[in-house]
Amino acid sequence: MSTPYPFTALVGQDDLRLALLLNAVSPAVGGVLVRGEKGTAKSTAVRALSALLPEVPVVAGCRFSCDPVAPDPNCPDGPHDSGGATARPARMVELPVGASEDRLVGALDIERALAEGVKAFEPGLLADAHRGILYVDEVNLLHDHLVDLLLDAAAMGASYVEREGVSVRHAARFLLVGTMNPEEGELRPQLLDRFGLTVEVAASRETDQRVEVVRRRLAYDDDPEGFAGRWAEDEAALRERVVAARALLPRVTLGDGALRQIAATCAAFEVDGMRADIVMARTATALAAWAGRTDVESEDVRQAALLALPHRRRRNPFDAPGLDEDKLDETLEEAREDEAPEPDGTPEPPEGDDDPDGGGPDGGGPGGGQPPADGPDSPELPSQNQGPEAEETSAPQEPVPAPGGASGEQQAVRAAEPFRTKMLSVPGIGEGAAGRRSRARTEHGRTTGSRRPRGALTKLHLAATVQAAAPHQKARGRSGAGLVVRRDDLRQATREGREGNLVLFVVDASGSMAARQRMSAVKGAVLSLLLDAYQRRDKVGLVTFRGKDAEVALPPTSSVDAAAARLESLPSGGRTPLAAGLLKAHDVLRIERLRDAARRPLVVVVTDGRATGGVEPVARAGRAARLFAAEGVACVVVDCESGYVRLGLAGQLAGELGGTAVTLDELRADSIAGLVKDVQGTRGGSTSRRAA
Template identity: 70%
Template sequence: MADLRLGLLLNAVSPAVGGVLVRGEKGTAKSTMVRALAGLLPEIATVDGCRFACDPAAPDPQCPDGPHHAPAAGERPAHLVELPVGVSEDRVVGSLDLERALAEGVKAYEPGLLARAHRGVLYIDEVNLLQDHLVDLLLDAAAMGRSYVEREGVSVRHAARFLLVGTMNPEEGELRPQLLDRFGLTVEIAATRDAAERAEVVRRRLAYDADPAGFADRFAGQERALAERITAARALLPEVELTDGALRQITAVCAAFEVDGLRADIVMARTAVALAAWAGRREVLEEDVRKAAQLALPHRRRRNPFDAPGLDEEQLDRTLQEHAPEDEDPEDDGPGPDGDGPDGGGQGPDGGGPDGGAPAPGDAPEDSVASTDPGSEPAAAQPGEAVPPQGPGGGRESAPVAAGDPYRTRLFAVQGTGKGAQGRRSPAETDGGHTIRARRPQGRLAHLHLSATLRAAAPHQVARGRQERALVLHRDDFREQVRRGRESNLVLFVVDASGSMAARQRMTAVKGAVLSLLMDAYQRRDKIGMVTFRGTGAELALPPTSSVEVGAARLEQLPTGGRTPLAAGLLRAHEVLRVERMRDPNRRPLLVVVTDGRATGGRDAVAQSHRAAGLLAAQGIASVVLDCESGPVRLGLSRTLAGHLGATAVTLDELRAEGVASLVRDSRSSAPRKAA
């Protein structure tokens, strides 16, 4: 947890660093650590009575509660504002009383969470699950330092500069690159594997549950000392010198890792200065630059969507040595004046090692994820090589083969108009998008349709005794906008891993196609799941999740061999979709069956698979069959299966052919169209 502790403290010393993104497995006390930061932050001076935390020394001239002339000042603790994943847009930016605005002509504005977080901390737990339209609001506020509310001719704007802290479990999906870049630092954390440390964690938790106040008193002295050190570091921060040599190292490292833009250079410079101030020094050293790179660059380096964040430590050391200040000898292996070697082997700025006491993200070797298949070969084995162990159906297994290079696929969309979470795939009624019609409000009025409201009220003005210019409105007059956008879907892959698919070149192409579809799902913000079938049955290889990276990893590890229980795969998919429909009725599924159409395992195996396909078709599930049959003689089994599914059969070549427009949109889905 040392990197997380250090990252939070550096932001407390210098809020200009830009916040922290905390990535880690569940149950590692990410949220507990972040919430503990609030008690360490120095108090802030505010204008008395201002709901927007204006600084008395420099009040915001556009403050809705202003203007503030010679304001009375007071002090209060900096707020830590939590932004729930399911929060509504009006709670984020604030809400206008539209009835008063129209009927009385006054601005009745209630500040939102962005206003409350001004000059404090905005904390988002499970930030990767935040809806896209809320992410857009955060991006605007983080970029401009202001929040804008523009509704029906009423405009409100106020300052919104905050320290952005987010936590996430990578297994549940990644962040959009735009929001990822807004976090100054990122840290990877994991639960300790040391039994003694785990025992101490449990012991302290039980002690806290037994006596919360007494437990807090035990550490009150340490927390006061930590808060005083933050205050001292803040005071020292303006005096820290960023030398030309240190700045050259920063820019050289950013260039070496090919980060986009210049934000990384600026964040690294601010982080290195904060590290020096935290250590009580007035000059930035190489160890500060190195640590700043480990915190600020892993999420900014160029990488494929399925690559985990991380840095090449050898490349970092090499770049730092090549651009070391001229008065230092990078080849000297002896201790420096402070007892530190050239590789930063001494004390780091936080009292631990040069890395703050924790290994940097990406230190694990790239091939550290081993196949769980007992018959797979060691890493040195050639992909596709046959191995002695028998598969689950009594056939010979092949070790997993690598996927082919991913490519851009055509858009797959579900017919009709849905009401699912915002995304980029199928048409839906959403909070974003363009307005298509008006309707009476369903619940609280959120998006007023002004012209429709005026048309509804106009015929009744004489009867309501309208006088002068005021428009007499009743609650029944209000109309809300119905907006058409796009939703995300559940894309469930049903992958044939039987012996008929085991040819090395063929499986490489098939995996490349599925990997391409996974990348498409990542870009369109879908949930994905994966069912595989071979041998005697089918298994849920990946329960529905937002983490496309996990899906890509499971695909790489997929071995092949055994019989082809196609019916079992389809029935397992039907069960998975049934359960997911109960969990989230608004998220519509898209079934992608990857097979050559063969079915073995009994005399009526083909008939069973067709009956299973008919069961899915009866549920109105939009489907695509990815036809993997190859060779000069083709039996057309996949296309027969597609007919029973009510789906479109697409070959591997047609998946990226320019002539294919929209595969699923043209499929014979039985779901009825809804009127716009």
Template identity: 70%
Template structure:
């Protein structure tokens, strides 16, 4: 690093990596990726306020510098320049060395900002490919950091998936095509309470780490002490850690140079395959990532042969997020089971037992990582007396006034939930539920752009310019265009909605042993909401009140947890539930006017607390809201109260049996839309 670069770092200091207290697993995961970028990146999960972003940003100072072609905007390697580089072809010439970059992708970034954009006006009027590189080009041969990666819009996630899989970014605009290399270390941070990642993107992260704040008083005090010292004098604090930073950076560089010399013996490879098969991970990417991480760990500790301990550390970081069977499963790994599997691996002789890292201790895995149904865990749920609960988990008919907790019937992954949509054309956040005008989707027309056109409608542009060609003096081939001729394509895609569940948890539901079926149906709808990128909320009513047990959030995992813990019993305050729903929707409309709501009322229509007339008046406040009433009434004699409520609300009525039938099919409200 040059003196000028060191001076720049002092002027704009970042919190030193070596000054961070705790978070050993996260440090190790980032270091393994710095040693071997082929490991595939890191996903950092954790509660707010655990220094996730601080640690990731501090990593950039430790990465070895890169040599690039002078003047190339795409960071081509002088030793092997990209033959398809838009700034090429590059002639043989000495390159220049610069620090590795850490590029941050904002959650609200546009597609053009991520992938780059073409100057459409120059492309059409001058016939040149004027390309402005995006963040993927900046991150090439460096780190792409996405804070709150779980909140990233789907169209940006798709671009990231393509680039991560191919190592290349493609930009297509009306017949003009540009490609450039985009190989980067992907690091993302997220708070699981705000929503989960799509499985496709989750699998692209090589390693995952769960971060929690320490409960040790001395460690928490030291964190505060160092942070206050940094804020009081950042330059002095950073300078005091420069020796440790240089030492760690040098060790990473040495380990990176040693990776090619590390041997992966057949015994270690067999153990990796055994572990991945035993934990039932999907595909073979887990085996490859675990092998690469084990090799990187061996190089990091100074060894030349992968040992069982290397495999253990790699598996702890590479497997937890790959063994989730559905979005509601918390990531985790049973470390006792992992140790039992690795005990079968014959230990290789340690080539240098004294040359081990001081700061990459084993660190514990996620709490509660025990597998359901294992030898150490209960095979089935039990009540307080240890007696297995029946599938319904319902209280006896004479105990409906007491609080009971029901076992939740799991959503059947073999069938899809019934699709409910909001009528009309919205303009909310991109998703997969209701029709909307979005930046992506099929082209439906053209319009005059309000600013710089981002998606040119070529035919409409030609039709707008054609009548004026003689007037403009065109005398040869080609088309004379002006800015006012440009037309932008309008597109129709799908949006995510706010799906608010209003669930009757009263005794009339529990007494007839319907809550298990109700919870199973709602869980299936929650899974559908997760897949369609909706926000979800949950209102329940029982006794004499209605409660917002889950404020609108993108975390359907939190919704499933609230549903499993839902108490039942008492009278049925239907009017209170509808009034609470109206208030929640009013507040959410102020917070996010573009996100349209879909109300799902799950009830048998009874109102034993208050009157039916009060419930119908409350229903009138929800007129105009797209609503589905799930009729939970059972038995040979039906009063039709839920159907009557649906008519009052102008809602679609659906029988609970239609949602819980194992032979259910997908039905779409396309006619209403």
């Protein structure tokens, strides 16, 4: 095993190092999620942490790392006697993104089953990580079925395995550490909340610090052991401090004043549930122990909030994590004032008179000199917390003339407030890329059955194979303990997971769609569906049409936030080349089908149905629409027509597409989500059967 990079040799990243050390002091804090761009030493820091953890006392020979003082009564290797205790270094177990379910939770020992004919359980990574660190690099790319198993184990502190004739339960309490690049997608809220703390990391923009990073890294690559030796004394000192803080932790007092500040802070930032309060309390206690104190101070609460709350207060996946530190200081100050006794003769101010945005210029509260938790990104936090009302007061941009002599192009309007959509899924079972939307046969997922292999065997279903071979053992002359297995006995495991889909938005940006209120509502609806696609790992594309032609504003991509940015800046004006927009979308689907034939598409056309560009615009639009109907592509038309007199052109377009239309007034969560699901049920059946 190669020598790990020393933890004390890391340059900068103060918040990251503090969060990891607090979990080393108090594993009950609940782990760390490290978010940041690539190349910021996320993985290096996590791997270096394990060397600072104290040794773990275990029962000798126990594969599940039972504590000799209090062994697990349900341990599969038990019961354990009082003797045979030993100590080993704390483990850091890495969970690969592409790991199988068997590798994570364990499974039947195939070697012993085939060679000896006995059932024996082979532990997985959850057993290896018990009382240590479970590290998931690129945790946001983890398959859904693995996320579910991880959530269950983290919530219960145990892993339950019921499969292939094996019934096992074993303890699985671990420090969960994950790293991720937000550009590649976000985490499910359930998994996000399981991480006690979160840290944003970014590369330093200071020349001297970057030079020192390169210098140290080159020195480590040239001589890892020699480099580690130069930092051995600092590593030993830090390890001793962790041990001392752990010993002090039980004596730290969390007073009522600190508890009131914690509760007031969580309430002020409107975090969901009570886990944030508990994590903040544990983090503040660990901070006091790390500082060598037995009392939790206000500054401990403040720092705990900066680490424990940013990822819990997000209201949609495109919001960057962060806290308004001025608001945090005001909240802490108000909690202290509420606790303090009221002076005689001083009337208490009536409720509702305080202006949270009109406090003193210093923002109140303690912590002067405390560095921002989010490093270089912190200057952006105030604007992120001002909300859409503040952004709408900015000065409007000057209109830009539309090209080609068309009517004037209007400035881009802001999207209305997005809303939550229902689960949109394609019926049947596909075979697309792993995702979080529709049912699919996948390489990694829950085992749903078995079949005879067609071609090469890839996933052996052991129980079915043994069952197929067992009746023939006498006829095959079996004499020993081993099982006689032939090719005809082999069974392929069939597994079911979830796939991602291609959601292609075709948006009318012509003059007939230029009413600001309508465009704002349309953008809000499309943004809502983008948010859903973001969480479910879909690919999305954006085609817009106006003036004389259509363009691919965003080719199909997994970076859904890029689509949201293009949508937000989309201007409008000019004629309505509907046929060009549909043909461009059809061309996008054709090319994408060559690249990824298994990914099933859903086309969302946002228009009022008018067609005014080119020769015979209505007839050309009808012919283009019928291409989608002929190929069985699921389509929905968002009817943006307004006014007392309605022509119903969007409904006609939907009929030619073989889809369904919904009016702009119906463009809310229940109606649009239900509609798309119905459309997929009627038009997606043939596609699903072909994929199946």
